[in-house]
């Protein structure tokens with residue numbers, strides 16, 4: 001997101017439609033649990049081609065509720081990727097289970113299904129697969145693998161809303177999928193998330209748990225019958241306040257209505273980057289499977305293997321000095337201080353993840369990025385890489 005830079009890393013696409021939806025909702029007097037939530041859920045379920053969608057206040061909350069609804073508990077193990085945003089494995093810790101990391105495929109940056117199969121033990125109670133940067137490669141293989149071993153696939157689709165693979169929408173491969181709508185995502189609610197599933201029991205459990213463990217359809221507190229049994233003050237299970245407000249949902253509804261337009265603009269920016277950077281030595285471009293329609297979340301390039309993490313970090317710093325917003329998506333989860341302390345991980349545990357993560361550069365990426373800004377980003381990148389190569393040559 002914008003750090004006050006001339007060309008920010010990301011920027012939400014908000015038009016009069018979003019503003020109007022939010023203002024109308026504010027005027028309606030109904031600010032929680034209302035028609036906007038219902039509409040937003042219906043729009044997301046339609047897009048993910050799932051029977052149910054449950055709106056929650058963030059992607060992280062969605063993963064937490066999804067794992068709870070699947071009955072994942074202390075002592076269980078969940079196989080997941082170390083190359084992701086930290087929330088994907090933190091959610092496993094929230095339910096008291098153990099994240100078991102498996103290294104990634106260096107081309108797709110997603111979990112390597114062969115290594116996942118080798119890591120399955122009787123303690124494995126789920127696989128939490130992430131569509132890294134929105135890329136759904138291997139999700140079908142992971143779903144088949146999970147089916148074979150009779151364990152659920154939790155699809156962390158927080159980075160991939162709107163994409164498809166072999167004609168199937170992202171979010172529909174797992175027993176449940178989770179989307180996120182933070183402002184750097186394809187579409188945003190400000191903060192928000194959505195659980196999608198075809199399983200009515202899971203959807204109902206998530207609906208209850210997001211609303212303090214109330215029955216799925218508690219009587220509205222504004223209704224005279226609200227003190228009746230089964231009403232607002234009845235709590236059937238341990239629940240949370242993970243509700244999405246009507247204001248956030250209204251923003252989500254408007255963004256969903258513009259989803260195709262937004263994805264097309266993002267696709268246009270990605271194509272421009274691709275053609276502009278195609279011939280550049282020292283850079284590895286994102287690979288997209290021909291059977292995938294990408295919903296571009298970020299545009300991440302990788303430096304070639306002669307560059308170290310220090311080289312990359314100096315390139316990032318140089319670009320930022322030139323007011324270009326860039327980031328190192330993502331440092332490996334197992335090397336985060338908390339995970340190293342808690343689980344004793346160290347450098348070298350997941351070599352592919354580490355080698356990829358130390359050379360990534362996320363470039364500015366949003367719908368309004370103009371051609372000349374893309375040119376400027378690429379030129380700055382080129383100059384910074386050349387400067388860094390000069391230091392590599394001098395020291396060798």
Ligand SMILES: Cc1ncc(COP(=O)(O)O)c(C=O)c1O
Pocket residue numbers: 058059060061084085087088130156158159180181182192193
């Ligand atoms: C892969 C992944 N999982 C989970 C999340 C968490 O989503 P949120 O920030 O909405 O809690 C994110 C958000 O960036 C993510 O990228």
